[in-house]
Structures are given as structure tokens and as C-alpha cells.
Amino acid sequence: MCLTAFCCRPKRRSSPSNLKSSPNPIERTEALANPQPSGSSFHASGSQELEDSLPSGSEQQKVRMSLCSLSGQSSNIVSNHDFSNGLESWHSNCCQSYVASENSNFVNGVKPLSGSNYAVVTQRTENWQGLEQDITDKVTVGVKYIVTVFVSVHGDFHGATGVQATLRLENLDASVSYVFIERILASQDCWKKLEGSFLLTSNPRRVVFYLEGPNPGVDLLIDSVAIACEKVGMTGSLAGQSTNIVSNHDFSNGLESWHPNCCQAYVTSGNSNFLNGVKPLSGDNYAVVMRRSENWQGLEQDITDKVTVGLKYNVTVFIAVHGDFHGTTGVQATLRLEKDSSFSYVFIERILVSQDCWKKLEGSFSLTSKPRRVIFYLEGPDPGIDILIDSVTIVCEEVITYRVSSNDGDTSSNDEHIVHNPQFEDGLNNWSGRGCKITLCSSLCNGKILPVKGKFFVAATERSHNWNGIEQEITGRFVRKRTYEVTALVQIFGHTNNADVRLTLWVQSPNGREQYIGIAKTQASDKEWVQLQGKFLLNGVASKAILFIEGPNPGIDILVDSIVVRRPIKAGSSVPPITEVGITLHKQ
CATH class of the missing domain: 2.60.120.260 (Galactose-binding domain-like)
Structure with missing residues (x-):
């Protein structure tokens, strides 16, 4: 004799927006008046012309500093950069787009990287179609701007496809020119960081920033966009570092406060030292945990004096893996609780990670009693697989109730x-x-x-x-x-x-x-x-x-x-x- 009940959480689904912009005015070329080598620092028409027009010596430096302050030196000039206000300030370029904001609406189960949602650009019939924003009133001639975008793609294809950041300059003489910023290869179900820069030498009538590139039929996923006068690290917005209890959370001080558990670790610090060309996600470096002979071996930090019984702590880690394997492997966040003569372990969260691709691990924990030591660590992949750790955040919820x-x-x-x-x-x-x-x-x-x-x-x-x-x-x-x-x-x-x-x-x-x-x-x-x-x-x-x-x-x-x-x-x-x-x- 059995009576059964079943209960599931209700799912909410938001309807996609159907915003469209006017068609592309001309069939564009990527040739510029003064072409520069392609790369992450590409200047519109070069920078020598500006150098010649500015005062020399210290006066020139003062002018540059003044220009930078006018454009917002330490702030992101992109409005609604993380799509927290839907598609406000953004426009679809001859295609459709919407903001994924609920679990039921995420594309193929891809979770946001930095916030709680992301933009999806869909029904694309041309490579140049994407999402754009007018930044005319926010940029200044002679100022170098750093662009950072987190993107992914989704569609019926294998391998990788290009995603590109571009400026469309609508000039006073009614002509239109295009400035290439940067292009990366993006794969499915994986967030990639696109980084580049630009510098304007004249004031066009209109400056439009947009993202384009994948083949027709491939959806473009955009997590967040930052354009700043000088490079602004993403870690603060990604992980709320002002209340982060993890010391040296982004490995900016090497392995200080971190300890490899029966294995070896080091911190990358330059392009020549990046593992298999994998670039950092949030800052300038990341930790590599290597020579692992057991699944439980990884990187750990003692957080005993930073946690309180009864409070809930949210954990966010950006991780990748590297090794001689195919498919995915598990990476897990764990607490080791050390009492006087015994050990116990608290599972936080586990995710599947593929090679050379950053993933976000999210979980939480709460202690019901205070042990002698509380150790946070990352573990999980099979022996021989390296763990790449970009940043670690453990934040106490504002729980006072x-x-x-x-x-x-x-x-x-x-x-x-x-x-x-x-x-x-x-x-x-x-x-x-x-x-x-x-x-x-x-x-x-x-x-x-x-x-x-x-x-x-x-x-x-x-x-x-x-x-x-x-x-x-x-x-x-x-x-x-x-x-x-x-x-x-x-x-x-x-x-x-x-x-x-x-x-x-x-x-x-x-x-x-x-x-x-x-x-x-x-x-x-x-x-x-x-x-x-x-x-x-x-x-x-x-x-x-x-x-x-x-x-x-x-x-x-x-x-x-x-x-x-x-x-x-x-x-x-x-x-x-x-x-x-x-x-x-x-x-x-």
C-alpha cells in the first residue's frame, strides 16, 4: 500500500525580443586608409597622425590624460553591458535577439558566465549580422579603448567559428568605413574572451560598436561587453571581490596563500607561459595544477578564520583543464573539515569541463559546527590532467536573519x-x-x-x-x-x-x-x-x-x-x- 506525490518547481520562460535594425547600408570591406597589422591592438587609421597633431613632451601627456578622463578612465562606456536590463541600448542588425534569463531559456543548458543572463542573437542569414550599440557620445579622438567581450556560439556545426568585434564609422561625408578590432575562434557551449583595442583619429558623425562573424544559421551568445579607456579587470563584476574571503583570489601574487595538495602548481604570467595558448579569463594570469597522480590532488587554501557557523557562503570558480584526453572530465570544489583526530568532507559542487575552455563552477556551503580547520580545495580530474584555475570567490550572503x-x-x-x-x-x-x-x-x-x-x-x-x-x-x-x-x-x-x-x-x-x-x-x-x-x-x-x-x-x-x-x-x-x-x- 503506497501513496505517491510528485512536485516540481514551476519554470518561467520569457518571450524573445524581435528587435530589428535597418539593413547594412553597404557591402563592406575591411581595408582601411592606413592599414595596420592585425592583432589585439588595432588603431583606426594608425596613431602617428595623432602624435603629430598633439603638443610634444609633457604637454602631450597632459592632453592624453585629459582626453582619457573625458572618456571615463575607470568605467565601462557600454550601456547595459551585461544585459541585466534586457536589450535596452542594444539593437539587432537584420536578425533577431533576446536575453536568456531563466534556466528554461538558456541555450543548450549554457549558463551565464558573469551575471544571471546573456544575449542570444539568432535567425542570422549573413555573417555580418549581430548585435550593436551606438557609442558616438562616449568615445574621444586620440584615446585608446580596450574592448573585452565574453562570447559563445550555438548551432548545427562542428569545430569552431569566428566571432569578431567591429566598429562602423558613419562619416560626415555620408561614407561608411569599418574598423576591425579583434576576431577569435569560438566553439559551442563554451565561453571565450575576445580582447582588442581601437583608437580614433577623427570624429565621425556616428560610431557603432557591434559583434558579428559566425556563419549564417549559427547563433551568437554574448555574456558581457566592456569598453574602457584603460583595461578594467572583469573579476570584480564576475565575482564580487569586495566581500571575497579568498586571499589572492586571482593569483596576482603568485601562489601566495595557496598550497598544492601532493602535486605541483605554478602561475602563468605572460603569453609565452600560457598553457597551450589558453588566455586568462578575468585577469592577467591563472594557476596551473600539474603532476597529479590521484583524482583528489589539487590546490587548496585554509579559510578557517574567515567562515562562521550558520552562515551560507556562495562559491564561484572559473576553471579549465588540459591533458591527453577527449571529451569532458569532472572538476569539484570541496571542503575538508579537520577535527582533533578525524576528517570529514563537504561536497560543494562538481561540473564537467572540456579542454582549453573556461567554465564557471557555482555552489554553496554552510557549517553547522566549527571544526579545528576548514580547508577549501579543488580536485576531480583523472590523474595526469592539469587543472587551470582563473579565479576563486567565496562570498558570505548578507544573512543576518x-x-x-x-x-x-x-x-x-x-x-x-x-x-x-x-x-x-x-x-x-x-x-x-x-x-x-x-x-x-x-x-x-x-x-x-x-x-x-x-x-x-x-x-x-x-x-x-x-x-x-x-x-x-x-x-x-x-x-x-x-x-x-x-x-x-x-x-x-x-x-x-x-x-x-x-x-x-x-x-x-x-x-x-x-x-x-x-x-x-x-x-x-x-x-x-x-x-x-x-x-x-x-x-x-x-x-x-x-x-x-x-x-x-x-x-x-x-x-x-x-x-x-x-x-x-x-x-x-x-x-x-x-x-x-x-x-x-x-x-x-
Whole structure:
């Protein structure tokens, strides 16, 4: 006798924009009046003409500095550079475009590199068709501008295709000329960095920056565009370095604060030293982890004094791999928790990476107790494969609405249950599956697994992600600034003997901000029920709150006998407050 429920998160899809611009005015050529060698520093009509027209010596330098300050020396002149405002300020050149902003709308599952969305240029019938922006009023004659664009492509083709940054100059005499900035080869499902520069020697009537290049039918994906008077590193916008707890996050100081784990590592610092020609993604260099003889070997950093129990930390790493292999290989971010005489490991996230291609790894973690040491490290590829690390960011969310509590001395209403139907006496009422199925069971394995407290327990099955499990919304059933104790009996079922199981509270604030509160975690067994226990206290207002159980790898079922949330019983002065997970085994 089984009752089953299934729940999935609703998907939202935004409709593509259908913006079009007027057709290209002329069939263009890439010949310039004073051609320069192609490369990342290509100047419109050269720079000698400008040198001759400017004052000499220190006066010339002052004029250059003045011109640079006029054009915004330390800021990006591109409006809506990351498409956070949709296609505002951008125009499709005889094609169509839209902004991918939700998981369901990402092209072939390609995730954004720097923000939460990217532009997709589609229905292209000519190589020159792409996305453009008018920058006439933002550029100054005689000023060198650095261009940085993160691009990808998608379509029915194999190998690589060219993507190019170009200026269209509409002159006062009604003629049109084109300035080549830079061209790179881009492959599918992989972000590439295009870097180049330009310098104007005269003021045209109109200056339009645009991206073009792939063959007709191939979509162009654009993550972000930066044009600045002098090179502006992308790391700040990519990773929020102002609150980054990682020391030397971009390896600008070599391997300072980093340590290779039973392998070797070095930092690239110039074009001649880049591995297989792979250029850095965010700064001027990256770390290479080499001579790896085991999967777990990689690069690590001690973050013990920078993390706090109960807070959620978001991790962002830009990585690539290199070696003698084909296809993809996994790279993983992990925490090693060192106690007095034992070790434990916290899985953060794992992604598949292909050769010579930067990928973004994103994950998060939260500690329920403070070990002696907390080590963050990267691992995963097969032995012999090098790990390339461009930058690492670990940022604490602005979580001030909860803490793992000590005894607050408030003992009224000890029997105040927050969770409805805590022992499943009413079947699956009030409960749902968080991205998976849940089934009401009276026994499993021919009676080897039986409920402990009541007549039934629930199995969370068909789990495809670690966060899948059983959940219940508890919005409006708790009081701010009051301590609550959560107790659950759990077990696992599947092709493993032990696995981590976590109690988590998801909270949404009135402004829409989401937070994940780690209440408790323990290692569950497939042979006996384990008690999972912890406390939480909310200081802020929550417009929505959901309590759920998660943790094991996909394919492992979570069995839950009961979940109870209530006010803690008052403890005597001689009893220490509960601050860590308590574990009690209930033998069958």
C-alpha cells in the first residue's frame, strides 16, 4: 500500500525580443586608409597622425590624460553591458535577439558566465549580422579603448567559428568605413574572451560598436561587453571581490596563500607561459595544477578564520583543464573539515569541463559546527590532467536573519508544533516532494525497515539532485526572535551504506531575497534510523519559509520517520546549550 506525490518547481520562460535594425547600408570591406597589422591592438587609421597633431613632451601627456578622463578612465562606456536590463541600448542588425534569463531559456543548458543572463542573437542569414550599440557620445579622438567581450556560439556545426568585434564609422561625408578590432575562434557551449583595442583619429558623425562573424544559421551568445579607456579587470563584476574571503583570489601574487595538495602548481604570467595558448579569463594570469597522480590532488587554501557557523557562503570558480584526453572530465570544489583526530568532507559542487575552455563552477556551503580547520580545495580530474584555475570567490550572503541558537531561556509553549502531520498519521497531507517523488510506506525490504514512532514513514525517491527530498511549508507558524528546535528521524536506502543528510530551512524575505539556512547535518545509515537535531532563530521577517531534508547523492532514497519543530524545553544551568547536531541511533 503506497501513496505517491510528485512536485516540481514551476519554470518561467520569457518571450524573445524581435528587435530589428535597418539593413547594412553597404557591402563592406575591411581595408582601411592606413592599414595596420592585425592583432589585439588595432588603431583606426594608425596613431602617428595623432602624435603629430598633439603638443610634444609633457604637454602631450597632459592632453592624453585629459582626453582619457573625458572618456571615463575607470568605467565601462557600454550601456547595459551585461544585459541585466534586457536589450535596452542594444539593437539587432537584420536578425533577431533576446536575453536568456531563466534556466528554461538558456541555450543548450549554457549558463551565464558573469551575471544571471546573456544575449542570444539568432535567425542570422549573413555573417555580418549581430548585435550593436551606438557609442558616438562616449568615445574621444586620440584615446585608446580596450574592448573585452565574453562570447559563445550555438548551432548545427562542428569545430569552431569566428566571432569578431567591429566598429562602423558613419562619416560626415555620408561614407561608411569599418574598423576591425579583434576576431577569435569560438566553439559551442563554451565561453571565450575576445580582447582588442581601437583608437580614433577623427570624429565621425556616428560610431557603432557591434559583434558579428559566425556563419549564417549559427547563433551568437554574448555574456558581457566592456569598453574602457584603460583595461578594467572583469573579476570584480564576475565575482564580487569586495566581500571575497579568498586571499589572492586571482593569483596576482603568485601562489601566495595557496598550497598544492601532493602535486605541483605554478602561475602563468605572460603569453609565452600560457598553457597551450589558453588566455586568462578575468585577469592577467591563472594557476596551473600539474603532476597529479590521484583524482583528489589539487590546490587548496585554509579559510578557517574567515567562515562562521550558520552562515551560507556562495562559491564561484572559473576553471579549465588540459591533458591527453577527449571529451569532458569532472572538476569539484570541496571542503575538508579537520577535527582533533578525524576528517570529514563537504561536497560543494562538481561540473564537467572540456579542454582549453573556461567554465564557471557555482555552489554553496554552510557549517553547522566549527571544526579545528576548514580547508577549501579543488580536485576531480583523472590523474595526469592539469587543472587551470582563473579565479576563486567565496562570498558570505548578507544573512543576518538567523543563527544556530544557544539557550534563550524562553520556555513557554513547549508543545507548540510548527510542522503539521509530523509523523504522517494523515498520510502525505501537508507534505510534498522537493523535485522528486514521495511515497508513504509501512515497511520496506520485507519488513526489515519499519517505522519507529508511528505507523508510517515516507520515502523520497527518484532523486536527480542533492537538494531533492521531502518538504513542508511552515510560513506564518513561527515567531521572530524565538528559538525553535528541529528533530527528525532519517535513514537512507540505495546503493550506499552511509551518506550525509541535512535539515535545511529555505526563507524568502519580503523583497524576494532567498536564503538557505543549514540547521543540522549528520551521516545517515542504510541499517538504522538516525536522529537529526538542531536549532534555528529568525531575526528578520519571512514572507515564505519551507523546511526540507536533502543531502545524499542522486539515486539514493531518503527515508523520514518524523519531523518535529517546537520550542525547546528549558535546560537547567548545569546543562550546556545545544549548538551542534545530536545523534541517537534507534536499533531495529
